[in-house]
Amino acid sequence: MARNRPLYALAVLALVLAGCSAPGSDKKSSGSTTGPIKIALVDAQSGQLSSLGAWELKGAKLAVSEWNAQGGINGRQIQLDVFDDQGDPTTGTNLARKIQSEGYLAMIGTAESAVTIAMAPTLKTAQIPNITSGQSPGLVAVGSEFLFLNGPTSTTYDETLAKYVVDQQGIKNIAMITNNGSYGKGEHDAFTKALAKRSVTPVADQVVTTDQKDFSAALTAIRQKSPKLIFLGAEEVESGLIVKQARDLGITAPFAGGAPQGTPVFLNTAGAQNVEGTIVSSPYLSNDISPASKKFADAYKAAYGEDAELHGAKAYDGAQIMLTALKNSNVATGKALADAIRATKYQGLLGDFAYDNTGVGIFATSIGKISNGKLVAATS
Amino acid sequence: MRPRVRLSLGFLFLLAAGLWFLPYGLSSYAIHVANVIIVFAVLAVGLGLCMGVGGQVNLAQVAFFGVGAYATAILTTHAGLGFWLSAAIAVAATAATGLLVATPALRVQSHYLGIVTLGLALAFTNWVTNAQIAGGAEGISNIPVPTLPGVDLSSEYLYYYLELIIFALALAFGLFVVRTALGRRMRAMRDDALAAGALGADVPVLRMTAFLLASVYGGIGGVLYAGLIRYVAPESFSIANMFLLLAMVIIGGRQSLVGCVAGAVGLYLVRELLVDHPTFAQMGYGSVVVLVVVFAPTGLAGLPPRIRQAIARRRGRGRETAAQLAEFRPYPDLSEISLEGGDPLLSIDGITKQFRGLKALDDVSLSVPAGQIRGIVGPNGSGKTTLFNVVSGLYRPTAGRVRFAGADVTSRPPYRLSRAGMSRTFQNLRLFGDLTVRENILVALDRSRTLSSWRYLIAPLAIVRRDRDLRRRADEVLDRYGLTAFAALPPESLPYGTQRRVEIARAVACRPTLLLLDEPAAGLNGDEVRKLGEMVRSIRDTGVTVVLIEHNMGLVMNLCERITVLAGGKVIAEGTPAAVAATPAVIEAYLGDSMDLPSEVTS
Structure with missing residues (x-):
């Protein structure tokens, strides 16, 4: 033991020293003014939400390569690096620190509201502006001046839908079927709230699970109330199955819902004749709704060999806004860049963006209707 | 170290x-x-x-x-x-x-x-x-x-x-x-x-x-x-x-x-x-x-x-054979119990055990007085192990009662029976493979209740002291059974006969009043069987009642004071070894199964 005494003394000394000076003198790596402009794209590239992440990446990449082809910003190329958050908020917080320490100017993503909310405090402290594809009202509740949405919040979807259905069409006999996953639950709450504002109570309110395959019990209960319209809050495939089984049970009322009900996956799962008349509230109805969307869809198809859809379009808009703000601000960083984004007025695929203080830039969706197997803008 | x-x-x-x-x-x-x-x-x-x-x-x-x-x-x-x-x-x-x-x-x-x-x-x-x-x-x-x-x-x-x-x-x-x-x-x-x-x-x-x-x-x-x-x-x-x-x-x-x-x-x-x-x-x-x-x-x-094992193997295998089984040291004789005196320690009353269509035990009754060595014999499939499993609480009997040390213990879970003083070995050795021989003994020596584990939070030192005490007692057990050289080895690495001995040492470490041995001599050679007999007798002499199932008739005849014979799930005979061997029903049952009994008895 005696031989070890110097060692112990050293250790005690070290502990005392450690007590005096706390670690963590982190030199802030501010963005350099030469070389490529580094933007991080954080999205799920693996796991359950990887398809969302893949669409996002394609949309954002398309915007970046268009800018790079035109010479970048101030002669600097834009470097878009991909980080995989695996749809996991914890991993998201790791990545927030990582993009901070690696000196990224801005971030695009994520498609998952919970991951984005988890990252927000770190990005706020690090002053890294972030344009997310999430649409949860919780993103607004975070209250970060560095957080922006590239689309409307989910309440907007349902508010617009309720406005169209109740106020304009005068339908009040409405049934609801939603799943208990995060998307379905959000839809359920938002639409119920929108209806309550109009003093409408749904005649039936059926909740199913996310992995359910047979919906006859819920649908039979709905059939007994013979509603004029059925609100549907579930992902693409499940929605398709619900509609198909509803028609088999002899339910003829049209369905209404958010973006999933406008997708080809939904249409193919349910069968084209079954979805006829479905009302969809979406900021991006289809690829041939406007000349801009046609141009985008063509470029998307040329680059990736597949048809563009909502998430790619949203990410494209988000990236365009970010790059425009960078250009307008002469490649500013931190708070100046955030202010530049807030000041950016942009006519995008989803509509006209003009950000307010909450970080939301667009406040309406479009109403579409499936007619002859195609989603077209509804005429009110 | x-x-x-x-x-x-x-x-x-x-x-x-x-x-x-x-x-x-x-x-x-x-x-x-x-x-x-x-x-x-x-x-x-x-x-x-x-x-x-x-x-x-x-x-x-x-x-x-x-x-x-x-x-x-x-x-x-x-x-x-x-x-x-x-x-x-x-x-x-x-x-x-x-x-x-x-x-x-x-x-x-x-x-x-x-x-x-x-x-x-x-x-x-x-x-x-x-x-x-x-x-x-x-x-x-x-x-x-x-x-x-x-x-x-x-x-x-x-x-x-x-x-x-x-x-x-x-x-x-x-x-x-x-x-x-x-x-x-x-x-x-x-x-x-x-x-x-x-x-x-x-x-x-x-x-x-x-x-x-x-x-x-x-x-x-x-x-x-x-x-x-x-x-x-x-x-x-x-x-x-x-x-x-x-x-x-x-x-x-x-x-x-x-x-x-x-x-x-x-x-x-x-x-x-x-x-x-x-x-x-x-x-x-x-x-x-x-x-x-x-x-x-x-x-x-x-x-x-x-890796360490691989290196040791390459260096030479001389050391592995170093571990030698030492002799069993008999316990000091404590028995003052007269053979026929006292209440029965174990009494089984009308036990029936039915597995769907098969009646493994049919109205079996027997009682074992304290201090006896009882043999249970019978042809294969006569229900001996089933009887052990019912007595030790592994099976719930279809009918009948088991009384142990004056209490009705029918269908009590095994751990409660063990706490009440019943201990057993298994026909096909059930040693804990991932524990060392010493740890196997330690598990048996530890008679505390798991519920008292809250002491881990408030009195860790008491736990350490108790563990030290358990280890000392484990070393005594290992020493008595001649197993000290194997203490740190996993049981699988030991010869079969040694594993049998570890299991008996483990069962006795529970400090039982009743010891159930299921075919303790299976797989042992003649010398090992003789030593086993001495060991069982010495264990009994500390006041433990022993019931054993055995096919080795030499051992049974030598060791047991009374024998119960089962055949087809029924008791067909009970008595002293000599009396049982002469019972016609027993000879018939055995002749139907094998020629073991007559030849062994006469030898």
Whole structure:
């Protein structure tokens, strides 16, 4: 033991020293003014939400390569690096620190509201502006001046839908079927709230699970109330199955819902004749709704060999806004860049963006209707 | 031993110093990752205790994690309680959840238990997604920073030290549990729940304890997570993370807590390094798990002993044969019990045991007075082992009663019978394979109740003292049975006859009043059988009543004072060896089965 005494003394000394000076003198790596402009794209590239992440990446990449082809910003190329958050908020917080320490100017993503909310405090402290594809009202509740949405919040979807259905069409006999996953639950709450504002109570309110395959019990209960319209809050495939089984049970009322009900996956799962008349509230109805969307869809198809859809379009808009703000601000960083984004007025695929203080830039969706197997803008 | 202890102490010291100074060399990103890794390491230790040590498949660890984190979040944000008070309530709530999740384990085991616990984990994420109080899919943000006088825990560098200290305590406590009586008993249960029960381990309580430990670690992990990330959402506690945890434990080596920690650190670092290459990450991560499961089932922790073994084998095999079985030293004779005197210690009254259509036992009655050596013989399939299983509580009889030491013990669970003074061996040896010979004896010597494990928290020194005492007594047992040379070896490495002796030593270490031996001479050579006879007689002379099932008629005739003969589930004869051998019904039953009896008797 005696031989070890110097060692112990050293250790005690070290502990005392450690007590005096706390670690963590982190030199802030501010963005350099030469070389490529580094933007991080954080999205799920693996796991359950990887398809969302893949669409996002394609949309954002398309915007970046268009800018790079035109010479970048101030002669600097834009470097878009991909980080995989695996749809996991914890991993998201790791990545927030990582993009901070690696000196990224801005971030695009994520498609998952919970991951984005988890990252927000770190990005706020690090002053890294972030344009997310999430649409949860919780993103607004975070209250970060560095957080922006590239689309409307989910309440907007349902508010617009309720406005169209109740106020304009005068339908009040409405049934609801939603799943208990995060998307379905959000839809359920938002639409119920929108209806309550109009003093409408749904005649039936059926909740199913996310992995359910047979919906006859819920649908039979709905059939007994013979509603004029059925609100549907579930992902693409499940929605398709619900509609198909509803028609088999002899339910003829049209369905209404958010973006999933406008997708080809939904249409193919349910069968084209079954979805006829479905009302969809979406900021991006289809690829041939406007000349801009046609141009985008063509470029998307040329680059990736597949048809563009909502998430790619949203990410494209988000990236365009970010790059425009960078250009307008002469490649500013931190708070100046955030202010530049807030000041950016942009006519995008989803509509006209003009950000307010909450970080939301667009406040309406479009109403579409499936007619002859195609989603077209509804005429009110 | 000495220099090795000093070496590992030195290593531990260096490691601790390294971890203490680690933050000085880390960027804010790296320190955040380190903090997350520590949370996962705490969770992995808990999972290792439950799954690796206790053998209870637990896929609800991520739900325990979630309950801890969510409870902290809800209590701090909604109820406005302080962080540390919330943390204490959160850990208590997680422990309660742990006991709830453990209840299925009392009925189902292995993969069924996996399915049940996985279902409960799914139910948890489902509930938090839908519950208003848990904030739904958006989760709960703005959890306050934990406060500590003089330390700003909003700095992740200082938070690291908080985590490090809690982690070190948690790991030390886990190792303490594993290396002392409770952990030994849990490992015994993992290896063979039936034998552990027969040795007095209260299996139901033990299973609950395994889940309780896992949940407390989960709760602590959850509290640390809530304080670190300060935001909780359902996705943080997803099934994907459960499998990440599972992979950490499997890669690290589930039977070693240090291995679990190594797995957690290693896997998380690999994941983090590969985060820029998602495709590689998926492939790399998957193949590592597969490779480990196939080539190193004991995980990283199992590698050093395997390497050491390989080196020892290459150096020469001379040393392996060094272990020699020593002679059994008879117990001092304590018997003052007259043979025919006293009440029957064991009395079986009209036992019937029906397996669907088969009547294995048909109205069997017999009584054994204290101090007797009773033989039970009969042809194969005559119901001898079934009778033992009914008496020792493994089977519930269809009809009839078993009385032991003056009490009706019919259908009592084996561990209660063991505590009442009944001990048994098994026909096909049921030694705990992953425990050493000494530990096998230690499990039997430990007569404490698992419920008294709360002492681990308030009186760890008493536990250490008791363990030292148990070890001393184990050495006495090993010495008496001539097994000292094998003390540190796994039972499988011993010759069959030696394993039989270990099992008898283990059964006697329970300090029974009644010893049931199921074919103790099977597989022994002539000399070993003779020694066995002496051993059994000496054990009886300490006042233990012995009932043995045996096919070796030489041994039975020599050793037993009375013999009961079973055939076709019925008692066909009972009496002294000579009288029984002359009974016509016995000769007939044996002639129908084999020629054993007449030839052995006449020899």
